[in-house]
Amino acid sequence: MTSILVLNGPNLNLLGQRQPEVYGTTTLADIEAACATYAKASGLSVTCAQSNHEGALIDAIHAAKGVHDGIILNAGAYTHSSIALMDAIASVELPVVELHLSNIHARESFRHKSYIAPVAIGQICGFGADGYLLALDALKAHLDRSTA
Numbered sequence: 001m002t003s004i005l006v007l008n009g010p011n012l013n014l015l016g017q018r019q020p021e022v023y024g025t026t027t028l029a030d031i032e033a034a035c036a037t038y039a040k041a042s043g044l045s046v047t048c049a050q051s052n053h054e055g056a057l058i059d060a061i062h063a064a065k066g067v068h069d070g071i072i073l074n075a076g077a078y079t080h081s082s083i084a085l086m087d088a089i090a091s092v093e094l095p096v097v098e099l100h101l102s103n104i105h106a107r108e109s110f111r112h113k114s115y116i117a118p119v120a121i122g123q124i125c126g127f128g129a130d131g132y133l134l135a136l137d138a139l140k141a142h143l144d145r146s147t148a
């Protein structure tokens with residue numbers, strides 16, 4: 001069965017608890033449950049993880065090689081700063097969908113730069129929690145095409 005890692009970065013554990021006007025009222029647990037339900041209906045296996053630490057996110061990306069077929073990554077603010085995360089993604093050669101709840105291109109200019117985008121197969125942003133389900137569809141379609 002196709003296996004997807006849904007990996008969330010710094011502060012996303014606070015979803016639903018702070019700044020609902022920016023990030024909505026859905027909690028990370030809600031998002032993970034929705035991913036599990038949606039994945040099951042799509043014939044996918046999904047594993048969810050979150051860390052506030054850059055090195056732990058890099059370790060999770062390394063560990064995904066040979067275990068998962070692709071990654072949905074919301075790297076949070078590390079998106080805009082982390083060459084190390086970019087290098088980790090490039091090194092494992094797994095398809096990565098970059099995900100953001102908010103439309104990073106409609107926000108402050110420092111959020112327009114993404115170090116993830118050049119090593120991702122694509123980016124989904126601005127659709128709130130629904131974006132994770134859109135990302136599951138996108139990654140499944142990509143993997144179905146590449147294994148056909």
Ligand code: CA2
Pocket residue numbers: 010011012014015016017018019023074075076077078079099100101102103104111
């Ligand atoms: O829109 C997204 O998903 C972001 O990745 C969220 C990051 C932000 O730095 C990126 O530019 C875009 C921030 C996540 C912070 O999450 C919070 C959740 C609740 C309360 C406070 C922060």
